[in-house]
Amino acid sequence: MSSPDRSTFERIAAIIADTANVDPAKITPTAHVINDLGIDSLDFLDIVFAIDKEFGIKVPVEDWTEQVNAGKAPAEKFFILGPLAERIDELVQAKNA
Amino acid sequence: MKLEYFSMLDRITAHDAESLEAEATLPEASPVFDGHFPGMPLLPGVLMIECMAQAGGWLMLARQGFARMPLLAKVGQAKLRGMLKPGALIRVGAKLTHDGSGYAVLSGRIDSDGQMAAEAEYTLRILPFPNAELAALVRGRGTELGLPA
Numbered sequence: 597m598s599s600p601d602r603s604t605f606e607r608i609a610a611i612i613a614d615t616a617n618v619d620p621a622k623i624t625p626t627a628h629v630i631n632d633l634g635i636d637s638l639d640f641l642d643i644v645f646a647i648d649k650e651f652g653i654k655v656p657v658e659d660w661t662e663q664v665n666a667g668k669a670p671a672e673k674f675f676i677l678g679p680l681a682e683r684i685d686e687l688v689q690a691k692n693a
Numbered sequence: 694m695k696l697e698y699f700s701m702l703d704r705i706t707a708h709d710a711e712s713l714e715a716e717a718t719l720p721e722a723s724p725v726f727d728g729h730f731p732g733m734p735l736l737p738g739v740l741m742i743e744c745m746a747q748a749g750g751w752l753m754l755a756r757q758g759f760a761r762m763p764l765l766a767k768v769g770q771a772k773l774r775g776m777l778k779p780g781a782l783i784r785v786g787a788k789l790t791h792d793g794s795g796y797a798v799l800s801g802r803i804d805s806d807g808q809m810a811a812e813a814e815y816t817l818r819i820l821p822f823p824n825a826e827l828a829a830l831v832r833g834r835g836t837e838l839g840l841p842a
Binding site for chain 1: 792
């Protein structure tokens, strides 16, 4: 499934479409992964697992959620697809550093 | 094994950071067998899944020092290959596929009498214990099964 020629967003979008059976037209950089795509928490687990595998990382969902719940970061930083792709890029860069 | 209490495993025979092996003997009699099925007692397939999930749960508990509670969230690719009868000795294995943030993906299998009886891939959510009492009970049960406290 790994396709380095595609952008991170495109790779995440493909994972979401395949894993949660979401209409690809709805998967845009401004879409909220939960609120806009109708993804429930179990599908979200599957998506995170697929992202972990695709990029060889461990997406720190619990840490992100804690940051949002504590008011330390806006939810948009992690759960809107465009910024999410940026966070994934950061995790991949940190892993390869 | 005490089916009515969902106490599926009798002892943990081996474990490391990535895998765990356990054993259990099916009871000779149980209300579960009275209904499943009259005159043809078999361990229900859903309880085979439960055996595998509990082995994976103990693996994750040991791996995380009993700090958090694993709960079965998803079962995939389950194959129930054999029929397990009262009195059968089963060996239940769990292997960690991926330790994620708040979840883990594992594979499991059950062997009995030299044959694979079941296999599955499954996902556990890893959540905080709701209270200290349950955490202590789980730790105590883990010690009884053979895990270090």
